[in-house]
Amino acid sequence: MTMLHDSLVELIRRTSAEIPDDVLQSILAALEAEKKGTIAEAAMKIIEKNIELAKRKSQPICQDTGSVIFYVDCPVGFDQITFHETAREAVKDATKKGFLRQNSVDSLTGKNDGTNLGPGAPTVHFHQHRTEDVQVRLMLKGGGCENVGAQYSLPIEKLHANRDLDGCRKVILDAVLQAQGKGCGPGVLGVCIGGDRATGYEFSKQQLLRLIPDRNPVPELDKLEQDIFKTANELGIGPMGFGGKTTLLGVKICAANRVPASFFVSVSYMCWAFRRQGVSLSPAGKIEKWLY
Amino acid sequence: MIKLSLPFTEEKIRALKVGDAVEVSGVVFTGRDAVHKYLHEGGKLPPGVSLRDGIIYHCGPVMMQHDDGSWKCTAAGPTTSIREEPDQGQIIRDFGVRAVIGKGGMGDRTLAACKEHGCVYLHGVGGAAQVLAECVKKVRNVYFLKEFGSPEAIWELEVENFPAVVTIDAHGNSLHREIFAASQAKLAQLI
Numbered sequence: 151m152t153m154l155h156d157s158l159v160e161l162i163r164r165t166s167a168e169i170p171d172d173v174l175q176s177i178l179a180a181l182e183a184e185k186k187g188t189i190a191e192a193a194m195k196i197i198e199k200n201i202e203l204a205k206r207k208s209q210p211i212c213q214d215t216g217s218v219i220f221y222v223d224c225p226v227g228f229d230q231i232t233f234h235e236t237a238r239e240a241v242k243d244a245t246k247k248g249f250l251r252q253n254s255v256d257s258l259t260g261k262n263d264g265t266n267l268g269p270g271a272p273t274v275h276f277h278q279h280r281t282e283d284v285q286v287r288l289m290l291k292g293g294g295c296e297n298v299g300a301q302y303s304l305p306i307e308k309l310h311a312n313r314d315l316d317g318c319r320k321v322i323l324d325a326v327l328q329a330q331g332k333g334c335g336p337g338v339l340g341v342c343i344g345g346d347r348a349t350g351y352e353f354s355k356q357q358l359l360r361l362i363p364d365r366n367p368v369p370e371l372d373k374l375e376q377d378i379f380k381t382a383n384e385l386g387i388g389p390m391g392f393g394g395k396t397t398l399l400g401v402k403i404c405a406a407n408r409v410p411a412s413f414f415v416s417v418s419y420m421c422w423a424f425r426r427q428g429v430s431l432s433p434a435g436k437i438e439k440w441l442y
Numbered sequence: 443m444i445k446l447s448l449p450f451t452e453e454k455i456r457a458l459k460v461g462d463a464v465e466v467s468g469v470v471f472t473g474r475d476a477v478h479k480y481l482h483e484g485g486k487l488p489p490g491v492s493l494r495d496g497i498i499y500h501c502g503p504v505m506m507q508h509d510d511g512s513w514k515c516t517a518a519g520p521t522t523s524i525r526e527e528p529d530q531g532q533i534i535r536d537f538g539v540r541a542v543i544g545k546g547g548m549g550d551r552t553l554a555a556c557k558e559h560g561c562v563y564l565h566g567v568g569g570a571a572q573v574l575a576e577c578v579k580k581v582r583n584v585y586f587l588k589e590f591g592s593p594e595a596i597w598e599l600e601v602e603n604f605p606a607v608v609t610i611d612a613h614g615n616s617l618h619r620e621i622f623a624a625s626q627a628k629l630a631q632l633i
């Protein structure tokens with residue numbers, strides 16, 4: 151097996167068993183913020199203990215190890231075909247080792263061959279850059295939270311949402327309201343304003359690669375992120391929808407151009423079991439640095 | 443924190459109210475989509491499985507089999523319950539179920555069945571696979587493994603201090619409904 155293969159298996163193991171530090175810090179802050187003795191606090195305590203146990207035992211944080219999605223930043227001339235093949239082997243081996251559940255089902259036959267391989271499984275996104283380094287980010291996106299993602303086509307009369315930032319705010323908050331109790335909150339929102347239906351969802355998911363405490367460089371979006379975060383956490387939905395102070399751990403929003411006829415707002419929801427990690431690789435495929 | 447030991451009595455279940463934190467100990471049976479469909483269509487429980495005064499747990503655990511044939515539970519969090527909404531009320535009635543454990547809550551039909559027959563819905567912490575697996579002290583048996591596959595089989599689990607919250611009680615109350623209404627009203631103010 152190549153060094154790249156081993157590095158990718160280790161990336162999968164660590165992503166599945168260890169929550170990244172920025173997410174952990176926000177979960178600890180949420181635990182601190184809940185009123186003592188409430189069921190919300192009890193739920194956050196169980197979540198904290200679960201994170202600790204999974205890391206110690208090197209076992210999946212959540213049994214739904216999700217859709218396996220790689221994001222690869224690579225130099226010009228990088229061999230994408232070999233990378234993709236190696237990633238598939240790594241997923242198969244990580245499944246055998248129990249870092250991933252047998253979690254991939256043929257949509258036509260309903261069969262699960264236990265390999266986690268198939269059309270779109272895993273998904274690999276490549277992006278070229280002009281530097282020599284290779285960075286691989288991995289997201290394991292659970293099904294329960296993916297199910298509560300939503301795409302809104304503005305205007306929406308029922309929600310009084312027009313084609314402006316206020317309309318965006320209304321539909322994003324509606325998504326939070328509708329997701330309650332279902333996506334294993336508290337969660338993180340990734341949002342894309344604009345784009346077509348496919349890029350809108352794609353970009354919204356990529357927002358989840360940002361660090362939770364970072365700030366948006368675009369002032370309008372930064373303002374909207376802060377506003378949604380504050381407002382959502384005043385709704386009293388709380389962890390698991392039990393009621394409480396923390397409904398969201400973070401909000402990340404980007405904008406993409408749209409055609410005049412369309413105005414989509416796409417919302418991806420990530421559960422508390424926020425599994426993403428990343429590595430910088432040497433040209434030989436050795437892990438040089440962890441990115442989160 | 444209310445300690446609940448299986449089997450339950452109707453009186454004990456009716457004493458619970460929405461928002462109560464409980465810890466369950468005793469023998470529970472898992473069942474998800476395939477089991478609910480089978481029972482709904484008139485299927486019989488295999489000998490050794492009784493839900494009467496007991497629990498059905500919406501869970502597809504991750505199990506490992508030792509060389510001697512015994513099982514170890516490595517992950518055992520709740521799965522989304524609403525998928526079982528069409529059949530749950532009937533199963534509560536026909537099999538005398540006293541508690542359903544799952545996540546995400548259930549709908550009006552289950553709520554009505556809980557009220558009528560003396561049953562509660564217990565919400566586990568979604569995603570807490572490791573903590574909940576630690577509460578499983580023993581895997582006693584498995585039924586329908588060949589027919590339904592591992593996640594969908596009926597697993598007989600001995601659990602200790604399994605934490606959950608009553609979110610539907612036997613008096614027609616639903617925490618899910620309450621929080622949805624309250625948060626919707628709050629959002630209307632803030633928007």
Ligand code: SF4
Pocket residue numbers: 212213214215216291292293294295296332333334421422423568569570
């Ligand atoms: S939503 Fe997330 S935490 Fe909940 S079961 Fe799915 S993957 Fe696990």
